[in-house]
Amino acid sequence: xxxxxxxxxxxxxxxxxxxxxxxxxxxxxxxxxxxxxxxxxxxxxxxxxxxxxxxxxxxxxxxxxxxxxxxxxxxxxxxxxxxxxxxxxxxxxxxxxxxxxxxxxxxxxxxxxxxxxxxxxxxxxxxxxxxxxxxxxxxxxxxxxxxxxxxxxxxxxxxxxxxxxxxxxxxxxxxxxxxxxxxxxxxxxxxxxxxxxxxxxxxxxxxxxxxxxxxxxxxxxxxxxxxxxxxxxxxxxxxxxxxxxxxxxxxxxxxxxxxxxxxxxxxxxxxxxxxxxxxxxxxxxxxxxxxxxxxxxxxxxxxxxxxxxxxxxxxxxxxxxxxxxxxxxxxxxxxxxxxxxxxxxxxxxxxxxxxxxxxxxxxxxxxxxxxxxxxxxxxxxxxxxxxxxxxxxxxxxxxxxxxxxxxxxxxxxxxxxxxxxxxxxxxxxxxxxxxxxxxxxxxxxxxxxxxxxxxxxxxxxxxxxxxxxxxxxxxxxxxxxxxxxxxxxxxxxxxxxxxxxxxxxxxxxxxxxxxxxxxxxxxxxxxxxxxxxxxxxxxxxxxxxxxxxxxxxxxxxxxxxxxxxxxxxxxxxxxxxxxxxxxxxxxxxxxxxxxxxxxxxxxxxxxxxxxxxxxxxxxxxxxxxxxxxxxxxxxxxxxxxxxxxxxxxxxxxxxxxxxxxxxxxxxxxxxxxxxxxxxxxxxxxxxxxxxxxxxxxxxxxxxxxxxxxxxxxxxxxxxxxxxxxxxxxxxxxxxxxxxxxxxxxxxxxxxxxxxxxxxxxxxxxxxxxxxxxxxxxxxxxxxxx
Amino acid sequence: xxxxxxxxxxxxxxxxxxxxxxxxxxxxxxxxxxxxxxxxxxxxxxxxxxxxxxxxxxxxxxxxxxxxxxxxxxxxxxxxxxxxxxxxxxxxxxxxxxxxxxxxxxxxxxxxxxxxxxxxxxxxxxxxxxxxxxxxxxxxxxxxx
Numbered sequence: 030x031x032x033x034x035x036x037x038x039x040x041x042x043x044x045x046x047x048x049x050x051x052x053x054x055x056x057x058x059x060x061x062x063x064x065x066x067x068x069x070x071x072x073x074x075x076x077x078x079x080x081x082x083x084x085x086x087x088x089x090x091x092x093x094x095x096x097x098x099x100x101x102x103x104x105x106x107x108x109x110x111x112x113x114x115x116x117x118x119x120x121x122x123x124x125x126x127x128x129x130x131x132x133x134x135x136x137x138x139x140x141x142x143x144x145x146x147x148x149x150x151x152x153x154x155x156x157x158x159x160x161x162x163x164x165x166x167x168x169x170x171x172x173x174x175x176x177x178x179x180x181x182x183x184x185x186x187x188x189x190x191x192x193x194x195x196x197x198x199x200x201x202x203x204x205x206x207x208x209x210x211x212x213x214x215x216x217x218x219x220x221x222x223x224x225x226x227x228x229x230x231x232x233x234x235x236x237x238x239x240x241x242x243x244x245x246x247x248x249x250x251x252x253x254x255x256x257x258x259x260x261x262x263x264x265x266x267x268x269x270x271x272x273x274x275x276x277x278x279x280x281x282x283x284x285x286x287x288x289x290x291x292x293x294x295x296x297x298x299x300x301x302x303x304x305x306x307x308x309x310x311x312x313x314x315x316x317x318x319x320x321x322x323x324x325x326x327x328x329x330x331x332x333x334x335x336x337x338x339x340x341x342x343x344x345x346x347x348x349x350x351x352x353x354x355x356x357x358x359x360x361x362x363x364x365x366x367x368x369x370x371x372x373x374x375x376x377x378x379x380x381x382x383x384x385x386x387x388x389x390x391x392x393x394x395x396x397x398x399x400x401x402x403x404x405x406x407x408x409x410x411x412x413x414x415x416x417x418x419x420x421x422x423x424x425x426x427x428x429x430x431x432x433x434x435x436x437x438x439x440x441x442x443x444x445x446x447x448x449x450x451x452x453x454x455x456x457x458x459x460x461x462x463x464x465x466x467x468x469x470x471x472x473x474x475x476x477x478x479x480x481x482x483x484x485x486x487x488x489x490x491x492x493x494x495x496x497x498x499x500x501x502x503x504x505x506x507x508x509x510x511x512x513x514x515x516x517x518x519x520x521x522x523x524x525x526x527x528x529x530x531x532x533x534x535x536x537x538x539x540x541x542x543x544x545x546x547x548x549x550x551x552x553x554x555x556x557x558x559x560x561x562x563x564x565x566x567x568x569x570x571x572x573x574x575x576x577x578x579x580x581x582x583x584x585x586x587x588x589x590x591x592x593x594x595x596x597x598x599x600x601x602x603x604x605x606x607x608x609x610x611x612x613x614x615x616x617x618x619x620x621x622x623x624x625x626x627x628x629x630x631x632x633x634x635x636x637x638x639x640x641x642x643x644x645x646x647x648x649x650x651x652x653x654x655x656x657x658x659x660x661x662x663x664x665x666x667x668x669x670x671x672x673x674x675x676x677x678x679x680x681x682x683x684x685x686x687x688x689x690x691x692x693x694x695x696x697x698x699x700x701x702x703x704x705x706x707x708x709x710x711x712x713x714x715x716x717x718x719x720x721x722x723x724x725x726x727x728x729x730x731x732x733x734x735x736x737x738x739x740x741x742x743x744x745x746x747x748x749x750x751x752x753x754x755x756x757x758x759x760x761x762x763x764x765x766x767x768x769x770x771x772x773x774x775x776x777x778x779x780x781x782x783x784x785x786x787x788x789x790x791x792x793x794x795x796x797x798x799x800x801x802x803x804x805x806x807x808x809x810x811x812x813x814x
Numbered sequence: 815x816x817x818x819x820x821x822x823x824x825x826x827x828x829x830x831x832x833x834x835x836x837x838x839x840x841x842x843x844x845x846x847x848x849x850x851x852x853x854x855x856x857x858x859x860x861x862x863x864x865x866x867x868x869x870x871x872x873x874x875x876x877x878x879x880x881x882x883x884x885x886x887x888x889x890x891x892x893x894x895x896x897x898x899x900x901x902x903x904x905x906x907x908x909x910x911x912x913x914x915x916x917x918x919x920x921x922x923x924x925x926x927x928x929x930x931x932x933x934x935x936x937x938x939x940x941x942x943x944x945x946x947x948x949x950x951x952x953x954x955x956x957x958x959x
Binding site for chain 2: 754755
């Protein structure tokens, strides 16, 4: 399994090369890779269908105890097949769709990386590995959605997706870590049997909320659903892939994976049921509000995600049967329909359903795929979608509580879905050609109609003959979720059951809605729905984001206002308050000096004090700098007197170089000139005295407290034996604490580059220069001059 | 603003001596006061002195390489000294020693610490000179060229 995942990433790395060699055939060649992986997983089906699970573990970060472990059970196998199978068709499709785009190579890198991440996600056993792949899908989908990065809409959509799913990912990390702490294992496969222990644990609620935050954002549940319809700004192959088999399914997958651990409680059933049900109903009807093919499809995806979430919340044999069935149903038709929408857009120049019609002659192959997938979406027999819908109704009828409510909500949502399916899958092809196409409509190349056709055919085959997958694939997936095996048998004909009645009602209402679609769309109710749930949440999000940026800007300007004096003021006063407060609290008294002071020591101290006094009182900057340096040299001499020659040497050299640097700068500044107002001088004086007093007390505390000499003795004893050096100071620098030194020289380098860059920045404009205390940001921003 | 024939002549004599002294400081550092940091500062002062006496342009020419290069090479040497141990399967930055017996000199210890210290020295020289040169570039006037 490791090699399956790695090979996809390897393919991503090689894809630009493939595109360079053969742009025309790139899609077909690269499609072989996911196809091969698909075949590999398809061959695992019999093993897994026997109830076996495969676990592989590779050493990755042994020091952190994180193995690269994978777990293949029915659930992950089902998703792995969807990811690679639909992925194959998408890769082929993209070869046709973006054939003339100059950055096709870059696109394939991103697409295949995304596929690899998604595959890794569904197969991961270790929660860290899972999380890394989870975040990787967020990052790569950010790149994919923003692929047309010259358009603002794409960038906004990509950012939206990244912030929402990335934010949810952080919550998820917290939830997973807590889960790991509670269960004592970091492997999903070992957690699965610990459901009871987790659910009785006090952390259960926290884990549940955090995991849900991750899953709901990823799977676009209300109120986080707004990023998904926006994400259609990406290229159509991306939308097709994101919506059908990957990305948004990651949240559902996560919930399914953890449902044996977290599921079955009242809070699980309530939250997932209500959030999922509401999302389903809201977005199903919202889809009818739009005329853009991709937008309609996007909202119906949200609807299905709501349905899947709701079914996971309901739980139990029937609901999970419906959930796994609908996952496949949806992957097949949504992938196909998105590709179809892209083909129509590509060949006619529009995606507006109202402008489309009568394409049956121009695009027969596309139509075949579209009708098959569209009818499956509408849930019309004998397509697989019909079975999916029947199973949903069965699940609602078998639910422990609120069965009628669930059924009602499901029927209502499915009515809208029937209409959407017909609008998308049928309407563009029937009726009269409406003209107004920017291009003469013609059939798409084979690479672009193959996908919808294959998926449509599969939808038909699974509908007519569900035995193809029900026992093998779906049942083992269900076992993976429920952790207990049930006989799973699907059929088109269930007899005259209540579910069939519900289906008939759905059809009747659905066709009515379809017939009156245009008038429904223009109604005020729909407009209100669109504002409240369509654009509204996205707008609130954007506003919040900008508010946040403004807030942090305000904070930054407050602290980084470009006034050097303010920085010093802030640093020194906080030091006095914090450290001084600590000293007062510890009841440290004013030091008492004893011992003899030699005359030269006293003279040196006098010199330092004198130089400080001169520096404070002088009106010439030059004199002030020189006086400060005299103080610095005095301190260096003190070091020398007290036996620290290394320190003294360094201090001398630094003092000299600082003096020179300051002089270079100082000669350009005007004199200090008139005196500051008395208040300001008193304030500065108080701060200066406070600092001095603080240091005096601190030094005396340090000197008078008994030194722990163990470390220095160790270093002194071992400096020659361990590092062959007699100068302990230098041995500490280059050997014992070498990493510190390494960090320091790195910081030095960064500081030097910082000075270099600052000095190279264009001068401020005349206005800013006149106002000497203008914020530094302003100077940086006015780069025009 | 500043032109002094005495300084200029003195600098010519002093700079080579200072540079020699800086290498000496760096090498003796392991056993006696000194080391890469001080050595680097002394070497940097030599170039700064030359810049004061003869102008930044002249100093740049004497230096021959750009200060950035010194930063990069210095960091590479220091990290390289650490990685060297890693390559030999020891923890990062373990001191490595060779003990060749050289004719005339006798027993001799050659350690990766020397490489590390040389890196430190180059970074210090590069840092100081990059700062001084770029400030002087921006605010010319101290030295008449």
